[in-house]
Amino acid sequence: MIPIRPIKPIQPPDWLVRRAAEAGAVTLALARSGVWRSAGPAQLPGIERALRRWGQSMAALGAVAAIRFPDRPGVIDERGQLTYGELDRWVAAIAAGMHARFGIVAGSKVAVVCRNHRYFLAATLAASRLGADVLFVNTEFAAPQMSAVLERHRPDLLVRDEEFGVETDVPAVLGWRKDGSGLDDLAALGAPEPPAPERPGHITILTSGTTGTPKAAPRAPTALGLAGLTASALQRFGLRAGEPMVICPPLFHGLGLLTSMLALFLGSPLVLARRYDAAAVLGSIEATRAGSVVAVPVMLQRMLELGPTELARYDVRSVRAVISGASALPPSLASRFIDQFGPVLCDAYGSSEIGIATIASSADLLTAPGTVGNPCLGSSVRILGPDDRPVPTGETGRIFAGGGLVFGGYSDGSSKTVVDGRMSTGDLGHLDAHGRLFVDGREDDMIVSGGENVYPGEVEDCLLTHPAVTDAAVVGVPDEDFGQRLVAYVVLDGAATPEELIEHVRGNLARYKAPREIVVVDELPRTATGKVVKRDLGSESGH
Numbered sequence: 001m002i003p004i005r006p007i008k009p010i011q012p013p014d015w016l017v018r019r020a021a022e023a024g025a026v027t028l029a030l031a032r033s034g035v036w037r038s039a040g041p042a043q044l045p046g047i048e049r050a051l052r053r054w055g056q057s058m059a060a061l062g063a064v065a066a067i068r069f070p071d072r073p074g075v076i077d078e079r080g081q082l083t084y085g086e087l088d089r090w091v092a093a094i095a096a097g098m099h100a101r102f103g104i105v106a107g108s109k110v111a112v113v114c115r116n117h118r119y120f121l122a123a124t125l126a127a128s129r130l131g132a133d134v135l136f137v138n139t140e141f142a143a144p145q146m147s148a149v150l151e152r153h154r155p156d157l158l159v160r161d162e163e164f165g166v167e168t169d170v171p172a173v174l175g176w177r178k179d180g181s182g183l184d185d186l187a188a189l190g191a192p193e194p195p196a197p198e199r200p201g202h203i204t205i206l207t208s209g210t211t212g213t214p215k216a217a218p219r220a221p222t223a224l225g226l227a228g229l230t231a232s233a234l235q236r237f238g239l240r241a242g243e244p245m246v247i248c249p250p251l252f253h254g255l256g257l258l259t260s261m262l263a264l265f266l267g268s269p270l271v272l273a274r275r276y277d278a279a280a281v282l283g284s285i286e287a288t289r290a291g292s293v294v295a296v297p298v299m300l301q302r303m304l305e306l307g308p309t310e311l312a313r314y315d316v317r318s319v320r321a322v323i324s325g326a327s328a329l330p331p332s333l334a335s336r337f338i339d340q341f342g343p344v345l346c347d348a349y350g351s352s353e354i355g356i357a358t359i360a361s362s363a364d365l366l367t368a369p370g371t372v373g374n375p376c377l378g379s380s381v382r383i384l385g386p387d388d389r390p391v392p393t394g395e396t397g398r399i400f401a402g403g404g405l406v407f408g409g410y411s412d413g414s415s416k417t418v419v420d421g422r423m424s425t426g427d428l429g430h431l432d433a434h435g436r437l438f439v440d441g442r443e444d445d446m447i448v449s450g451g452e453n454v455y456p457g458e459v460e461d462c463l464l465t466h467p468a469v470t471d472a473a474v475v476g477v478p479d480e481d482f483g484q485r486l487v488a489y490v491v492l493d494g495a496a497t498p499e500e501l502i503e504h505v506r507g508n509l510a511r512y513k514a515p516r517e518i519v520v521v522d523e524l525p526r527t528a529t530g531k532v533v534k535r536d537l538g539s540e541s542g543h
Helices: 014-033 041-054 057-068 084-101 117-129 145-153 182-187 223-239 253-264 278-288 297-304 332-341 362-367 456-462 498-506
Strands: 073-077 080-083 109-113 133-136 157-160 173-175 203-206 216-219 245-247 294-295 322-326 345-351 355-360 371-375 381-385 397-402 423-431 437-442 447-449 451-456 471-478 483-492 517-520
Touching: 041 057, 057 117, 080 084, 080 322, 080 381, 084 182, 109 117, 109 145, 117 133, 117 157, 133 173, 145 471, 173 182, 203 253, 223 253, 223 322, 223 355, 223 437, 253 294, 253 345, 253 355, 278 294, 278 297, 294 297, 294 332, 294 381, 297 322, 297 332, 297 451, 297 471, 322 332, 332 345, 332 362, 332 456, 345 362, 345 371, 345 423, 345 456, 362 371, 437 456, 447 471, 447 483, 451 456, 456 471, 456 483, 456 498, 498 517
Parallel strands: 109 133, 109 157, 133 203, 157 173, 245 294, 294 322, 322 345, 483 517
Antiparallel strands: 073 080, 203 216, 345 355, 355 371, 371 437, 381 397, 397 423, 423 437, 447 451, 471 483
């Protein structure tokens, strides 16, 4: 007899197992969200034509949303609401007007300086329909900064709100104005539809500039990157198709932009307001029965500052998810917010250069205070030492992230450090045993005092646990004896002496981490997305 040897089962490679698991997670998340239930066979030819015409672009998202949800509200702002069908027809007419009057075509560049409203969305979608590249300009820039950005990037057309006066010879159209918009005037031209663009347009967002001059970060997200982010968002945020999304951060920022794209994909009405007001946001949630809210941490703080009596006036039970991002979420703030609103808070970590890399659920934020969660599907995170090799679990190193949303480089030709396909975020952090990421601070923020490394974020979080402290920032200043010493800038809502706050830190952290000086200020200088501009703090005390 010929002996029969058992055949060993073939073990698929790890990468294939991961890909299969990610594909399964995407499928499950989409099914649970209700996205597939809203698409009918009769819509498929139109969807196919839209994707063939505009490819992977904002224009395709807007057009497909109009095909699938023509009668559903698409955008709600201070001027009322437009259905997705109305929005699409209006945007098509604006695009035709841009092409006829200004010659905008594939490869042209359109700069947008607008607050959050329908005209920001319309300008972006119209330019994208033409294959033009869109440059988002920070509305917080002073007029000279705006002029410098426009001079550097030389757009072919500027769409700006009436309030933003800027000296430039670039042809301009007013977005929001008292009596409507110049975009309405373009739509009224009745120009013929231009030909399909030769290539999809790119989107360029400016970095926050908190550590220097803002840089332009062009991006063209891959289908896999967007699919991974979408699936992760649906899984961890619990979003549902068609539920209104209140977007508070500026749409010109990565967080506002990516969540607006997610809303278009889900057919969710975008609820927008030109300025943030905590009470008005709660009123919008109640009025629209919003399923999700996007906000930066300082906006969450403003909500809580309304107090229990005012908060009780609003019915916010429709909210499934409050998505925080763009700046660090203090653990004490996360805990207080969850206590007030329930386990709806999620935190998204990323940057203009890498998109959203990780997401933390409320369970993560409560179980592991300070975490920013696990990587999104299709993304990966590594903590590397000075030799570019991974460091042990729990040890601090440089954070590198990879995925389909990582940009290809700055518009000036420079880029960030890349190791094994993953890009440096510029942050220091560590992973725990469950693979959750913790951000310990910026690489250039670490303070060396008396030979000891101090991460400002840890000290700031400790100060924020004091009941009198509502905001805090820690910086290092030169010191003859210690090299650097810690100075803390705090905003108070109650009585506390500097000595009391220093002792509070000493009682909770190592003594060398206690600030040598406490400076009380009325408010901290922040960007439009809530990041503290630490280089502006020294003038508060003469340092």
